[in-house]
Amino acid sequence: MLLENKTAVIYGGGGSIGGAMARGFAAEGARVFLAGRTPAKLDAVAAGIRDAGGLAETALVDALDADAVNGWVDSVVETAGSVDVSVNLISHDALFGPLIEVSADDFARSMEKIARTLLLTTQAAARHMVKQGSGVILYFGGSDSGNRMPGLGNVQIGCDMVEAMRRQWACELGPHSVRVLSMKTGGIPESMGDAPEMDAVKQQMADATLTKRAATLTDVGRIAAFLASDHAASMTSTQVNISAGAHVD
Template identity: 85%
Template sequence: MLLENKTAIIYGGGGTIGGAMARAFAAEGARVFLAGRTPATLDTVAARIRDAGGLVETARVDALDADAVNGWVDSVAATAGSVDVSVNLISHDALFSPMIEMPVDAFAASMEKVARTFLITTQAAARHMIKQGSGVVLHFGGSDSGNRMPGLGNAQIAFDMVEAMRRQWAAELGPHSVRVLSMRTGGVPESFPDIPETAQIKQQLVDATLLKRAATLTDVGRVAAFLASDHAASLTSTQVNISAGALVD
């Protein structure tokens, strides 16, 4: 198993992407700790993992609260003996409007939320990873430096900020054998609600690929598990593109 005896933390673990990663990590032998603010969604993911024979625990944690995050991560380390993988998947406050029309306060608040949660959660994991001399911090979403699409509002900017933080974290944590990576998918149709309003968007995501198939939740989970494993030991400070050719490096 790729992640046998590893401990993985996932913030936003009750979401679609978080659930996919959690199931894949558990299937590869990891003990998974899911954090979020909605116990019901966390419990749903945890039940599927347990039904498949995996190890999982859940906790209600606000990823914007430094004391709560640090206290929880310390408890995970004390219980499991290590913190090997940390993934932050909490949702951004997306504002899809032209920048010239963007309310300044709303934009600033959304950027502060992203910066705060990624700094808090990475700091909490990094303290333990530095001590143990190993670990993986994994981001999801990535950025597109060649973006030419108007109307993305703060969404692309938020991803770019996370990527800038990823590069800095990789430089600072690399000497401690801690790797920092991100995944970019170009969109996962399965993660969209299965309603008529999303049908066209899903088809557009598929049509934009070279393989004429978009990344699936299974793809996301399998690649995430590989990146978190020792098989990817030489990978850090980079984006891993699983967009089926929709995004060009």
């Protein structure tokens, strides 16, 4: 197994993407610790992993609270002996629309949320990973450098912030054998629910790919597990494009 005897922490582990990564990690032998704010969703993901023979635990953690984040990661290390993979999938506050119409206060709050949660969760994992001399920090939702689409408000800018943090963390943690990566998709139709009004949007996502097949949640989990494994030991400071050609680097 790719992640046997590894420990993974996932913020937003009760969501569709977080759950997919948790299942992917657990299927490859990792012990997964899921954090979030909705017990029912976390418990559902953990139960599915346990039913499949995997190891999963849950905790209510505010990923914007430094004491909560650091205390939880410290407890994970005390329990499992290490933290080998850290993933932050906390949802961002999307503000769609022309930037000229966006409230400065709303924009500032949304950017602060992204910056704060990524900084806190990465710091908490990095403290232990530097001591270990190993680890992988994985971000999701890499930016499209060729963006030419108006009306995205803070969305593209937020993704660009994630990429900037990924680059800075990678160069600072690299000498300690800690890798930092991000994943970029053209959208995951399965994560958008079953509402009929979303069918056209899902089809557009598939049509935008070269293969006419958008990435699935299973794809996300499998690729994330590979990136977190030693099979990807030479990969860091880059975003991994799983958009099936919808985005061209």
